[in-house]
Amino acid sequence: MKVKFVKALMLLIAAGMLLAAPAQAWFGGGKFTEVKPENGVISLPVKDISDGKAHYYKAKSDKGVMVEFFVVKSHDGIIRAAVDACDVCYRAGKGYTQEGNVMVCTNCGMRFATDRINEVKGGCNPAPLNRTVDGDKLLISMDEINANGWLCEFKK
DSSP states (O other): OHHHHHHHHHHHHHHHHHHHHHHHHHHOTTOOEEOOOBTTEEEEEGGGSOSSSOEEEEEEOTTSOEEEEEEEEOTTSOEEEEESOOTTTGGGOOOEEEETTEEEETTTOOEEEGGGBTTBOSTTSOOBOOOEEETTEEEEEHHHHHHTGGGGTTOO
16 A cells, blocks of 8 residues: 555656656746846846856836847757747747757747747747847847737736
């Protein structure tokens, strides 16, 4: 009896671990780090976002909407930024996950090469955020966040 209980408990723990990552992708979990602007600009250290992995952030727009976005350095060496939503699937509020050199829409499954983010816009492409690199900082204006806030109004 005790062996069956232990096996069942281990199975439940393993299932929970397997489901945790997809649940975070689907429901947003804790993957977003809140950032606060200074003088109307979000500033991110380049050294923290240069590993080729998508880094997820959120900032509150002037309308009070929490705008979620990601930053990723693509394999061509350019740091790119986009809202974690698109013109098509934004109402689902699910955003993107990264698989290697592509970002995948967790609503429709469309895949987008990281080196095309900020280059291609509209449709199901990640909504681009204009950004600049100034020395060791990536800068995103709050004007960009405010202009794209509507894409995140459906996120809970």
